[in-house]
Amino acid sequence: MAEPITLEVFTDYVCPWCYLGDNRVKKLKQNYDIEVKIVHFPLHPETPEEGRTLQDMFATGPEAIAEKNRTMKGLMEAEGLPFKDRSHTFNSRLAQEIGTWAETQPGGEAIHDKFFDAYFVAGRNVGDIEVIIDIVKSVGLDETEARAVLEERRFRDAVDADWAKSRSYGVTGVPTFVCNRQGLVGAQPYEVLEQLMAEVGAQKR
Numbered sequence: 001m002a003e004p005i006t007l008e009v010f011t012d013y014v015c016p017w018c019y020l021g022d023n024r025v026k027k028l029k030q031n032y033d034i035e036v037k038i039v040h041f042p043l044h045p046e047t048p049e050e051g052r053t054l055q056d057m058f059a060t061g062p063e064a065i066a067e068k069n070r071t072m073k074g075l076m077e078a079e080g081l082p083f084k085d086r087s088h089t090f091n092s093r094l095a096q097e098i099g100t101w102a103e104t105q106p107g108g109e110a111i112h113d114k115f116f117d118a119y120f121v122a123g124r125n126v127g128d129i130e131v132i133i134d135i136v137k138s139v140g141l142d143e144t145e146a147r148a149v150l151e152e153r154r155f156r157d158a159v160d161a162d163w164a165k166s167r168s169y170g171v172t173g174v175p176t177f178v179c180n181r182q183g184l185v186g187a188q189p190y191e192v193l194e195q196l197m198a199e200v201g202a203q204k205r
Contacts, residue, residue, distance in 0.1 A: 006179070
């Protein structure tokens with residue numbers, strides 16, 4: 001039996017298009033014999049610990065941010081995803097390190113959804129250590145171990161390697177999907193992702 005094809009998904013927990021794309025990747029995993037590998041991407045690595053307003057980030061006024069939120073809410077509703085209006089972005093670096101650690105733990109992959117939910121549904125600062133620990137506990141992982149991972153930055157090198165891979169692949173925006181040297185950029189419609197699966201020879205389940 002052939003080995004499943006690996007789909008690399010370059011993503012960041014504070015990217016709304018990644019939240020949307022992640023939902024389509026879930027459907028893809030249900031329908032195709034593929035392995036999905038999360039590759040963390042530095043979307044706004046300069047964001048301070050306390051976060052940054054979207055008005056500041058986009059250099060625009062409240063009306064433009066409200067319009068962005070309306071647009072995203074409509075897209076999320078069409079996908080069946082909950083979404084709360086955003087006012088800030090946050091630094092996701094430590095969340096990425098914990099997400100990478102969580103993948104080494106039984107059932108830890110569930111943490112990726114919880115980070116998206118924390119930010120896009122609950123509006124929480126996913127760069128805050130206590131928020132991260134709450135998310136760790138919500139998926140049944142060990143709080144003491146997670147605190148040690150954060151304090152000692154045990155997965156710093158692993159996330160650095162993901163960021164380096166992003167640069168080496170020439171990824172400048174997320175989500176980006178890469179499979180067998182073929183790639184797609186942006187929250188592509190499910191049908192486009194299916195076309196990629198056909199082109200790389202992924203087997204249907």
